[in-house]
Amino acid sequence: xxxxxxxxDVARELGIHHVxxxxxxxxxxxxxxxxxxxxxxxxxxxxxxxxxxxQDFRNKRSNVLAVVVPDLRPYFFAKFVSDFMEIAKxxxxxxxxxxxxxxxxxxxxIIDSLIGYRVAGVVASVTQDTVHExxxxxxxxxNIPYVFFDRAPEQTEASQVLVNNFxxxxxxxxxxxxxxxxxxxxISTHYKHQIFRDRLAGxxxxxxxxNLPFSDxxxxxxxxxxxxxxxxxxxxxxxxxxxxxxxxxxxxIGIGVIKYLKKNGFRVPDDVAVIGFxxxxxxxxxxxxxxxxxxxxxxxxxxxxELLLTQIRSSTLSFEKKIIEPKIIFRGSV
Amino acid sequence: xxxxxxxxDVARELGIHHVxxxxxxxxxxxxxxxxxxxxxxxxxxxxxxxxxxxQDFRNKRSNVLAVVVPDLRPYFFAKFVSDFMEIAKxxxxxxxxxxxxxxxxxxxxIIDSLIGYRVAGVVASVTQDTVHExxxxxxxxxNIPYVFFDRAPEQTEASQVLVNNFxxxxxxxxxxxxxxxxxxxxISTHYKHQIFRDRLAGxxxxxxxxNLPFSDxxxxxxxxxxxxxxxxxxxxxxxxxxxxxxxxxxxxIGIGVIKYLKKNGFRVPDDVAVIGFxxxxxxxxxxxxxxxxxxxxxxxxxxxxELLLTQIRSSTLSFEKKIIEPKIIFRGSV
DNA sequence: CTGAAAGCGCTAACAT
DNA sequence: ATGTTAGCGCTTTCAG
Numbered sequence: 097x098x099x100x101x102x103x104x105d106v107a108r109e110l111g112i113h114h115v116x117x118x119x120x121x122x123x124x125x126x127x128x129x130x131x132x133x134x135x136x137x138x139x140x141x142x143x144x145x146x147x148x149x150x151q152d153f154r155n156k157r158s159n160v161l162a163v164v165v166p167d168l169r170p171y172f173f174a175k176f177v178s179d180f181m182e183i184a185k186x187x188x189x190x191x192x193x194x195x196x197x198x199x200x201x202x203x204x205x206i207i208d209s210l211i212g213y214r215v216a217g218v219v220a221s222v223t224q225d226t227v228h229e230x231x232x233x234x235x236x237x238x239n240i241p242y243v244f245f246d247r248a249p250e251q252t253e254a255s256q257v258l259v260n261n262f263x264x265x266x267x268x269x270x271x272x273x274x275x276x277x278x279x280x281x282x283i284s285t286h287y288k289h290q291i292f293r294d295r296l297a298g299x300x301x302x303x304x305x306x307n308l309p310f311s312d313x314x315x316x317x318x319x320x321x322x323x324x325x326x327x328x329x330x331x332x333x334x335x336x337x338x339x340x341x342x343x344x345x346x347x348x349i350g351i352g353v354i355k356y357l358k359k360n361g362f363r364v365p366d367d368v369a370v371i372g373f374x375x376x377x378x379x380x381x382x383x384x385x386x387x388x389x390x391x392x393x394x395x396x397x398x399x400x401x402e403l404l405l406t407q408i409r410s411s412t413l414s415f416e417k418k419i420i421e422p423k424i425i426f427r428g429s430v
Numbered sequence: 431x432x433x434x435x436x437x438x439d440v441a442r443e444l445g446i447h448h449v450x451x452x453x454x455x456x457x458x459x460x461x462x463x464x465x466x467x468x469x470x471x472x473x474x475x476x477x478x479x480x481x482x483x484x485q486d487f488r489n490k491r492s493n494v495l496a497v498v499v500p501d502l503r504p505y506f507f508a509k510f511v512s513d514f515m516e517i518a519k520x521x522x523x524x525x526x527x528x529x530x531x532x533x534x535x536x537x538x539x540i541i542d543s544l545i546g547y548r549v550a551g552v553v554a555s556v557t558q559d560t561v562h563e564x565x566x567x568x569x570x571x572x573n574i575p576y577v578f579f580d581r582a583p584e585q586t587e588a589s590q591v592l593v594n595n596f597x598x599x600x601x602x603x604x605x606x607x608x609x610x611x612x613x614x615x616x617i618s619t620h621y622k623h624q625i626f627r628d629r630l631a632g633x634x635x636x637x638x639x640x641n642l643p644f645s646d647x648x649x650x651x652x653x654x655x656x657x658x659x660x661x662x663x664x665x666x667x668x669x670x671x672x673x674x675x676x677x678x679x680x681x682x683i684g685i686g687v688i689k690y691l692k693k694n695g696f697r698v699p700d701d702v703a704v705i706g707f708x709x710x711x712x713x714x715x716x717x718x719x720x721x722x723x724x725x726x727x728x729x730x731x732x733x734x735x736e737l738l739l740t741q742i743r744s745s746t747l748s749f750e751k752k753i754i755e756p757k758i759i760f761r762g763s764v
Numbered sequence: 765c766t767g768a769a770a771g772c773g774c775t776a777a778c779a780t
Numbered sequence: 781a782t783g784t785t786a787g788c789g790c791t792t793t794c795a796g
Contacts, residue, residue, distance in 0.1 A: 100545075116781085124775095127781070148546040149486050150774045150775095151773080153772090153773080153790090168512040169512050171503070181527065190543070192525065195512060195515055212479050212480055351715045381689075381716040383717055436790085438790095446766080447768080449766080449768080449791075458791095481789055485789080488791055
């Protein structure tokens with residue numbers, strides 16, 4: 097393990113001062129073009145790689161962006177992170193990922209650790225139970241900008257990129273009504289987060305605007321996966337007044353619903369229409385293919401990245417809210 | 431932006447030397463228990479957070495592990511990374527993720543940048559075209575251990591955790607034969623990587639061991655997604671000698687195959703059986719549910735993490751190879 | 765058990 | 781245009 101090459105090594109080889117090397121390599125300060133070229137040549141010749149640990153330490157800030165999500169596995173988050181990394185890389189940032197596992201306590205620990213790393217900025221989608229953003233305050237104290245995407249604390253003064261979930265649900269229900277459905281059920285999760293309440297509100301409003309009655313029995317909740325959708329569909333279809341349309345809060349749940357329906361002789365969408373949320377590619381695997389409410393991930397990535405970068409570059413913490421309008425992707429289940 | 435609290439601040443408050451604070455906080459060196467307690471109390475009182483930038487710089491090594499994958503979106507990689515982060519966190523490591531996008535050039539850039547970060551270790555699944563591991567040599571020079579998982583360069587002297595792909599394909603084909611199939615096709619990707627060749631070899635061997643003829647026409651390749659499976663199934667089913675079983679190199683492709691078959695009046699598995707690779711949850715969404723070759727991700731995570739940690743802790747680069755045995759998950763498509 | 769000294773590699777500020 | 785000085789926050793080494 098030979099010690100790595102430092103700017104001093106490069107300087108010595110050239111018989112000049114290491115500070116000049118530093119300046120030349122970073123294209124800052126005044127250095128004669130000739131010297132600069134010479135230095136760069138020698139540096140790459142020696143295989144010099146800047147010690148980022150030293151750079152970051154000296155600059156009191158790293159070129160790392162942190163992304164905090166509840167769970168990396170769902171397609172929505174995997175895709176967001178994937179896209180975010182690509183765009184961050186273009187501007188020279190690396191990315192550290194953290195999973196809260198939907199646990200506010202872990203989320204807090206993560207945030208605390210971030211300040212130790214002196215990350216340049218943070219993008220987060222909070223847990224279902226994160227109501228306050230108090231554990232993010234510490235970032236403000238350290239002047240580390242942060243942006244929420246998809247899921248933000250209820251009251252926050254930080255920048256955020258959210259989806260118009262009310263409209264997503266509203267449009268989905270409206271679409272089913274327009275295709276002739278009259279008894280539309282809604283399967284939610286047990287998660288209490290704002291975005292799920294917004295969807296519920298949109299569902300109710302659509303019913304109301306179409307003079308359709310709302311019934312408690314038509315709203316069930318709990319779970320996150322296919323099996324939960326299967327289970328809820330069973331409950332719903334055993335009702336005296338069966339639904340003829342079901343809105344699912346996630347595509348996976350919607351797929352579970354379709355599986356139940358088909359297995360039990362209900363035709364989709366003729367007997368029962370189904371719509372999910374997320375535009376998960378999984379929705380294309382099932383039959384009929386699942387109609388879904390799409391939340392444009394590239395838009396969310398771009399939005400949150402811009403919001404973050406602006407704050408980093410201006411060294412100012414700002415408060416801006418971007419709303420992404422969702423779009424129904426019609427496939428075969430309506 | 432008040433400057434952060436440093437050990438010197440803590441020391442000053444207590445009227446002692448900052449070195450003692452450093453020692454106390456890290457539970458190293460000889461410090462009177464009483465002093466140690468006092469220091470810890472004061473530190474947390476002041477909200478002291480160690481500056482990891484300074485620590486890492488001083489230690490010439492960060493507590494960050496790097497994970498390099500071709501793409502974070504496929505379930506296999508998302509799940510691997512997700513699990514890996516959890517286990518890494520338990521031991522105090524944070525994780526930086528990088529995507530090569532299947533481009534060796536980018537992979538090289540990533541590796542180069544890693545040495546700047548002085549990461550503690552690297553776990554990588556290489557691109558389809560990474561034959562040599564020459565661009566990883568630089569890590570050796572810096573004494574940074576690395577482990578390959580799932581996809582390793584053809585010749586490598588680094589530790590690795592691989593799946594027995596030969597056996598996976600062999601068992602899958604055998605299973606179809608046992609269920610009475612006699613003309614089994616194989617859909618590969620255009621990727622030339624070892625693991626895909628191993629699967630092909632396993633496919634051929636299973637045919638041979640059952641005295642079934644091998645035919646070039648029964649092997650098609652190209653693509654990665656559902657639509658590719660759809661397309662290839664079409665080609666295959668338009669053959670004069672149609673297959674009655676199809677092995678797909680990925681679940682997504684297998685699902686595309688099933689979609690084509692059903693759409694065109696072939697019954698699955700009665701007319702044609704289908705098996706995929708990866709145990710992607712997507713396989714449960716389709717109907718019939720896709721039988722698949724599972725590669726245990728937890729085993730791979732554990733394996734590669736252990737291999738890495740051993741090297742980090744012993745400051746030795748080692749060469750160990752772990753093979754994970756795959757397992758067929760029988761669902762409805764065989 | 766605690767303190768003092770020194771330095772990691774780099775860069776901002778000032779001097780020449 | 782280049783060099784000098786100084787120091788970021790921390791830890792290792794050596795003294796007391």
